[in-house]
Amino acid sequence: MYVRPAAAAAAAFLGFTLTLLGGTASYAATGPGSAAGPLGLGGPVVYAHRGASAYAPENTLEAIDLAMRLGFAWVENDVQRTKDGELVVIHDDTLARTTDVEQRFPDRKPWKVKDFTAAEIALLDAGSWFGEEYAGASVPTLRQYLDRVQRNRQRLLLEIKKPELYPGIEEQTLKVLGEAGWLDPRHVSQRLVVQSFSADSVRIVHGLRPDLVTAFLGTPPVADLPRYAEFTDRINPWHTTISADWVAAVHGLLGAHGRAMEVDTWIVDDAATARKVQEMGVDGIITNAPDVVREAVGGF
Secondary structure (H helix, E strand, C coil): CCCCHHHHHHHHHHHHHHHHHCHHHHCCCCCCCCCCCHHHCCCCEEEEECCCCCCCCCCCHHHHHHHHHHCCCEEEEEEEECCCCCEEECCCCECCCCCCHHHHCCCCCCCEHHHCCHHHHHCCCCCCCCCHHHCCCCCCEHHHHHHHHHHCCCEEEEEECCHHHCCCHHHHHHHHHHHCCCCCHHHHHHCEEEEECCHHHHHHHHHHCCCCEEEEECCCCHHHHHHHHCCCCEEECEHHHCCHHHHHHHHCCECCCCCECEEEEECCCCHHHHHHHHHHCCCEEEECCHHHHHHHHCCC
């Protein structure tokens, strides 16, 4: 659990600032391929990991709403699939850590997402574990999540989680994105990136929709980077695994869309580490505490 009092003060200040700027409508159209950040303030792009998850329960609508109020255009989420084939937004492949599933369904251990229907998951409380003020928050379906991101005028870094558990999830994710209006030229060029720890999954997405910006989660050896450049645009590594030389090696390659490859690193939640990876030359920082990172590096 993160300490949250500072966030409340930040939210109050930023709410005033955003009112002066015209709120979310003032976000600049800085999409994939730009590290300038919304409003042209410079610094790496800041991605609110699972929403503003240091201050609200991860992957909930409440977390992305808070990211919006704090002034962040980009949010990250995780997608998995229910027993009856619905895509839902949750990080773990089990419901136990972030919901009250053990109390509601005590006899269904190990409480895997894939063993519950969407209707059953909709009954769960996904907020109380984080704080009483979030009691009743739910696990959103992907469609519900997309609609809220759209309403908030935000942008989405979507992670296909554990695709080996869910055959065909790449095609299904693209289908839901299309039905929600997220595969039109404007969304594809400015508001959507699809990523995964599975190189095969990223390759499938690229094959199905070559126009989409994709990212591979990991830190491949420099010698292997050209292979990834054939089907992806970004390499997104854990921050402890990279160096300035490695970042430069990624930048030295042209990705699947013929542009210099980019690096968005994770999970960075403190000012010192944010400044360290900024000095390495990363294009983006994925963080649970986006306000802390923004203050440290000037991104938005």
